[in-house]
Amino acid sequence: MLWQGFYCLAIISTLFCGGILPSFAESDPPVATTNPAKTEEDNFTTFPCGLNLGNRQLLPSIMVRGKEDGEKAIDFSNWSIPFNVLTQTLKIKTQDLADGSIELRSSAAVSRISRQELNNYPEIGLAIKIKDIEKYLGIKAEFDLVDYTIKITLPQAVGGKGGGVESEKSLVFDGLDLKTPDQFNLTAIEQKFNLNTSNGAEQSQRQIKAAGTLLGSSWYVQLGGNSDRLLDLSLNDAQIVKYGESNDYIIGGQSAFWNRQNSGDYWGVTGIWRKGFTPQLSPTGGVSTSERTQANKVGRSIVGTAPPGTLVKLLPASSDRAVAEVLVDGTGIFRFNDVSVTNGGQYYRLWLFANGQLSAAPEVRDVNFVTVPGQLPTGATATLVSLGWRRETGGLVGQFSDLRGAVVTQWGVSEWLTLGSGVSLDRGVQGLGELYFQPNGIPLEASISLRTGTQWDLLSNINWQPTSNLKFDWNIDRLSYRARTDWKLSPELSLNSTYDSRDALGAGFEYATRNGGDTSTSIKASFDTNSRLRWRLGQQLGQWNLQHQGNEAGTISHLTYAFLGADARNPQWQKKTGHSLQLTYQTSQVNPANEFTTLAWQYRPTSRSTWEAELGYGIGHVGGGWMASGATNILPGVSLRGRYQTGINSTSPSFSLELVANLETKDGWRENPHQLEKLRTHGGIEIIPFFDRNGNGEQDGGEKSYIDLELINLNNRPLKPYRPTVTEDRISLQLAPGKYRLDFDPSGFPADWRTKYTGYAVEVVPGSYTRVLVPLMPSYTIDGVASDRQGKPLGGAKVELIPTTPGEPIFSITNAEGQFYLESLSQGSYQIQVNGKSIAPGTVTLNSSSQPSQTLNLNLTE
8 A cells, every 4th residue: 555655645746846736835936937028118008188280289189198207208109199080180091902001191191001000999099109100101299298299290292292193174064055156157268369570471379268167067168270360260179077086077188098109189088987096186277187097195004113112103294293193012013004195205204202201302213105106095996998089180170080099997906006907999909008116115116008009119117216315217118218317415416317228328417505595506517428518507696696508509698687676586587576687698509590698677576467577688690679578467367468679680670469368257357366277177166255234145236345364264274275366355266176164253253243154065166166155244232121011120031032034033031130132133123022922112123224232121011
């Protein structure tokens, strides 16, 4: 039994020594622990304090978690304040992201914070630490023990760079009265007559142009000839164009788009169908099928790398307002898709803000896109179908022969590649192929057009710009190969070389500098392997300007002195305004009759409505003689120009006379301030605000116009950027076809005047101006006191004016003294009611002889 006792004793000892059973012996050593040492944050408590922005109080009391010892804040960077209180008070926008983080956006910072970096305390809820406020938002904070407040300082965005992303406001037309143009009109007509006499011979030329609208399409006619008899004129051009959002139709004279080297006129019918892009519109007028199949804007991609947390803003080179922005994530890669690039090219900049802090100066990177004419956005298509005849001039209409036509389709394969193919009938059947190539990340652009058939024809343009200062151009067709290199050595000096397989190899340079506002120098020269030297020199010094140019055929020099208002710094020295003296010297290696020297006084006005003149004396190969010229507007829209010269280049005097009339036909014949040619592709809006005293909506005799550009907005923008033409009775805008929103600012109306509508939807079609009459109607105000039969004021009563003609009643609620106020009343008769009951006087009539403000006291009759 002894061994069993020892066995039990061993088990009990094991239990105590192994820690399975507790030991109560005071002499046992302490057991080791893994708990970390306490920090100051563990001793934090929750207490209220104020929140200030500088010295301005934001909140008198918020609950914070921290500690202070009566003299200073303890471990202030780890203090916590309520997250929602901070974001709402400082208007910091928050957005929950899919990865569990929160995006923070303020006027000076954009960043992301993980939810794990936020703490949740029972007393104050979700909280953020002071150090994280500065880290992610750039907000500095300090604790003021005296005022017992946390004072914060907000960072400021550098140079307005925190302005956010600029987005174009969408236009809303719902509920607006729609103004449309006439179905047919003759908008403008221009007639030019030239009479020339030289060496005893007389020659006259006449040209008539007219443009207008027909059923939503523009029409254009041009007549010309060498006689002043209308029946002897021939039809030079005629065209009807119908523009649509996705298709166009062209009838009449036009270019044969499938044959760029075509000679002779082509008259026919062309249809254009588009998908996925908006086409270009000629800025100067004239209809071009190639422009209508070129995208006005092409979407491109921008990809780059930056440290995570960097805010990248994309801005046009000419603006400080971003069009897009992105916060770089953990991959370190940022991307902007479908960046709008206008046809021909567009510059952008990237602003990179480290850690999203807009208060710091950004890193700036330049981005340059060049689009190839003809390039389409990805997935876009354009189809052209045309059929017509070759036209030879002669007689009134001409003669038509040779059936011609083509069918071509273009595809935007990718953002850097556009392909096209088709077939044409032009002296035989021919195949057509097109390629437009602009790879991303490579400064190369190419357009290639191939035509097959009885004779192959190739047209190609290739441009490569490896650096901003070096550019190579190659052009190839079936006749020759041409190349050009431009190398910009400095802002003032550049070198160039040219090569033409059918001509010569040449080299040249250009130098231009401006030293202040009164001095400039320009030199341009080239020399080729055919021993041809060509040059151009320019020197401006104060009011003196020298221009000299020459080549293998001769030279010409102009020395000009400007005075009495003229500006010699105008680079178009031959078009200066004011007074000037000009000495001209011309030599010729080909024809001695072209050699002469002249000295002339010139006057050219700053306004096209006044006169201009020139008087001088010249010496030529046959002797000397006088010359004189002058021009003036003899009537609005009608100008006369004449020139007389004798004894300089000819033994007999010469005389020329030009009469030009450019008139609009609306409201009678009046001056046309716009280009008639532009009416072939553009239309416009005529805005006529006027004082409509009788309220009939029409401008009657004696009702004057009220012209104020600040009163009107077009498509949510002021009128000035649209370059309006302002006359004493209207505002004219020449615009691309489309639908526009016109709004009026009531605060800009004259006192006691208002409009019936504060906005219109306006449709613009090519060839005409959509007229918008804006009647300013008299606005009346009636005030007074309403009382009962005993003469006591009626407080809280409803005073109504009910129109006797269809219209909405106007009412006012009286105050405790019975006073009422009715405003914005139109002309007409009204019944008066108070709380639905008749009251004396029973009616009131407002007309053109009524005072704008009236007092009317009302008394109940029952």
